[in-house]
Amino acid sequence: MARVWLVKSEPDAYAYDDLERDGRTAWEGVRNYQARNFMRDEMREGDAVLYYHSSTDAPGVVGVATVASAPYPDPTQFDEASPYYDPKSTPDAPRWVLVDIAPLRRLPRVVTLQELKADARFEGSLLTHRGTRLSVMPMDEAHLRAVEEMAQRAPAD
DNA sequence: GCCAACGTTGGC
DNA sequence: GCCAACGTTGGC
Numbered sequence: 510m511a512r513v514w515l516v517k518s519e520p521d522a523y524a525y526d527d528l529e530r531d532g533r534t535a536w537e538g539v540r541n542y543q544a545r546n547f548m549r550d551e552m553r554e555g556d557a558v559l560y561y562h563s564s565t566d567a568p569g570v571v572g573v574a575t576v577a578s579a580p581y582p583d584p585t586q587f588d589e590a591s592p593y594y595d596p597k598s599t600p601d602a603p604r605w606v607l608v609d610i611a612p613l614r615r616l617p618r619v620v621t622l623q624e625l626k627a628d629a630r631f632e633g634s635l636l637t638h639r640g641t642r643l644s645v646m647p648m649d650e651a652h653l654r655a656v657e658e659m660a661q662r663a664p665a666d
Numbered sequence: 667g668c669c670a671a672c673g674t675t676g677g678c
Numbered sequence: 679g680c681c682a683a684c685g686t687t688g689g690c
Contacts, residue, residue, distance in 0.1 A: 517687090517688085519688090541686095541687095543673095563688060563689085564687080564688055564689080568688080568689070622689080639671080640670080642671075642672065642673085642686080642687045642688070643687095
């Protein structure tokens, strides 16, 4: 059974629009070991991905994407010109691993973090847990269904 | 821009 | 291996 993940991106850096335009993208630049481990060890092609916009006016989930490749080394770690260059990583023993992500569907509206925090179905989720700064995190199937359901109706405030 | 929360680094 | 200093994330 396919799993459900959530990835964060700053829309100024790479928005869901950009993902739709590109058709797919390598989820490069993740430099957190826990997030890397999820991509390297647990993500599989076909898993669902909640696409979340962070550091913006109304942070929240904007679309659903899918894992579109097996894990492979993040090429930016070897690129001296990249901000993600890691001098301690070598092609023989790459430190950072990523997957490709492809868009599935944009949500009818943004489901904001504020709404998610107010919804009992997200109690105990990593996303709403205070202090979680992971940019790649596991979610539940129920969270995916809840987000899609919430996106169908007007925000309850 | 502030700052809480957390991860990483490096001296010892 | 401890832990202080520093850097980053990300909501507000």
